[in-house]
Amino acid sequence: MDLITNFMNLVAPPTALITLFLFVPPFYFFKLFLSFLASLFPEDITHKVVLITGASSGIGEQLAYQYAKKGAALALVARREASLREVADRAQDLGSPNVLVIRADVGKPDDCRRFVEETVSHFGRLDHLVNNAGISNICYFEEASDITNFTQVMDINFWGSVYPTYYALPHLKRTGGKILVNASAAGWSPMPRMSFYNASNAALINFYETLRIELGREVGVTIATPGWIESEMTKGKHLSKHGRMEVDQELRDAQISLFPVVHTEECAKAMMDAACRGDRTVTVPAWFRVLYLWRVFAPEVFDWCYRMLYVTRPGAHHGESPSKKLVDMTGAKEFLYPSSIKSPEIKNEFDKSPSHVMSVNKSIIVEQDVNFWGSVYPTHFAIPHHKKTGGRIVGITSIAGYNFIPRMSFYSASKGALLNFYETIRVELGREVGVTIVVPGVIESEMSKGKVFSREGRMKVDQDLRDVVLSTVPVERTEDCAKAIVKGACRGAGYVIEPPWFISLYFFRVFLPEIVGWSMRLLYMTLPGAPTATSALTKKLLDLSASKDLLYPSSIVSPEIKAG
Template identity: 45%
Template sequence: MELMHLFLDLVLPPAAIIGLFVTFPLVAFLNVMYWLLTLVRREDLRNKVVLITGASSGIGEHLAYQYAQRGARLVLSARREEKLNHVAERARSMGAVDTYVVVCDVAKEENCKRLIEQTIGHYGQLNHLVLNAGVANLFLLEDAKSTEGFPIVMDTVFWGAVYPAFYALPYLRASRGRIVVVASVASWLHYPRQTFYNAAKAALVQFFDTLRSETRGIGITIAMPGFIESEMTQGKFISETGDASLKPKARDEQVGPTPVLSTKACAEAIVSGAERKKHYIVVPVWYLSFLPYRLWMPEVMEWAWKVFVLPSRHSAPPSKKILDKDPMIKKTFYTPNMLKAE
């Protein structure tokens, strides 16, 4: 048996590389043809029922506006009812046929079951399930004061997507609908201080990739945004003590001199990709530049994190020093709403 594995170790890697070069031109050609086709043939979202979790702010809020402009009927879900009502009112003014607000904590299974039941009870169908709810941690594991805050991110990001998807599957199959998963480039670009967030997003991608291969009649689009204007990039993180509060200075250390894309542009790219039935959406696209390093030179990425992002014992990391050096530099990389958060 060991000889068989040795044979496969020697033969399969070069064979796979040769196969990649042989099949790539054909696959690339087919992808270009499919892309051209989707420019003229997109899903008509008028009167479609779209359920969005985490819809009270950030990406989820602007996803609601994008679907509203396309004439969808919306179910908006989050924990903050007042903010949800504001989003619902604005969505109606932007073209939503109807809006329905459901207060829900997606980290709790019974809430997710009720969310799907109320959606079907109100509209009788479900066409798009948009799984966007999320929260991120911002601390080094060794700095954690206790394990109390550890499950929060996984419960919200991972289980908060799995539970609604599980209960929605029969209705999505009946409508030949689509699941839109808002994951993150953090699923493969492991940014420091976000151990649980990175792990939760990676689990999310693996789960829905597998689900895509298991199911028929249900489309799955996985979006992987980078740094996007949101409450997280304004400084709202789970801290080492387990609380979630707005801390712009901590945000500076985390985001660093990285351009932050507007929430509107991100949401527009996600909904446009879902209309075109894309499997994956990376936004902004330039984040794909890091993928070869992640696959073939992970040591380079680890060195970059330790040199530029992590602080030394006696000083802040270079990423924060660059932002502190000149206010004009911060304005170059941050959006106006992020600066207001200070």
């Protein structure tokens, strides 16, 4: 087994690079051709039913108008009912044949079930689900006065999309519908002062990438990752360090700086067009994709630029950050920011249902509580002590934060959130506290013994399902992984990927996501109506090759785990 891992470490990276070099250019030409065909024959959404969350302002409001212009019937959801009705009236003027207004809080599962059921009851069908609701926070992680105030960022941004998706999927499958999810470029960009917002969007991206593999062609999934867009957020609306919603345009200027802010109408049109074409992703403005490539190939440079521009010395006012000084000195705000966001006025309708009052079944979200918040809380309380000693944080994430495996959507989302969170606080902390992000692959542990949360939300050990997920991937010994982690942390490494050959999978996911998704679906997904998950090709490969004894340590062959 050790010999196999060493062989993979030696052979997989160069093989991956050669394969990518030969395969990427022709594949991208083929993608360009398919994109051209899709643009010629987009989906006709006349009289189709579109449900939009967060539709009372910003991108959600403009999405309603764009769909209305195409003749779609709309179900608009938000907490601000009076604002929703104004949007509904204008949408009907623009061409929507029927608009349903539903006041609801996407952070509440019962509300999400209700507005999906009301939509289907009213229209008889559902064709597009647009998950758009979201809130942001702007404060350094260590400045947060009470860390629990920020759970609402994840509740709204992540669960506020997951819940509607769960209840809408049966209806979308009947119509061959589509899901359009509004994430953010913050999902892969570690912008300082936005650690929770960044993490929630990383979780969102990972969840829907995994869901796309699971659904295949039954339901389309388009993930939008907009940059700075004209909205209440770019007006300065955010959660402060005290966990209260406020509007601070000076802090907004420090955060956006010299980035041009795109008009909401332009962003909404691009998002709707992408969904109608069946695109996997859409980034607005398109030039933000260049920043993503910098993030992939030169993360250290990316972090250094962010820290130089955005991070002030301890105790300094945000107005002293270079990003704020640059926008003031150049006067660029006049031509980079739309006139609509220069005023701090926002739609401020009284909300009788605050987002932090939740009605949540904790058994559903326990995996994220442990995997994400279970690392965030200790980090928050440890940072003051780390600063005194010049210490180091070692954050254990997972390769599932980069690569998406069917049946592991929540796990992948939690690990993606954790990756982005630690990348953000590394920028904020600079040299005061080191941060080593560990990305383990398949490691000898209780998880590789088969310990999982079942679909009923109960912990169990299922080694047949474990074999489906691990298949013929060699399992590294815990001792070897732990040794590599300690060695990496002591030398001040930014990342430790163990075993190292898993970096090859990351580059395949970056440059050939369609191929990776297709391969994962072929290997891991069973046919509709198959009796069990063990019908998956991965399980059959493992059984036919009889390689379990060679690839799995003897310690994970037994289903026994530590009780208590």
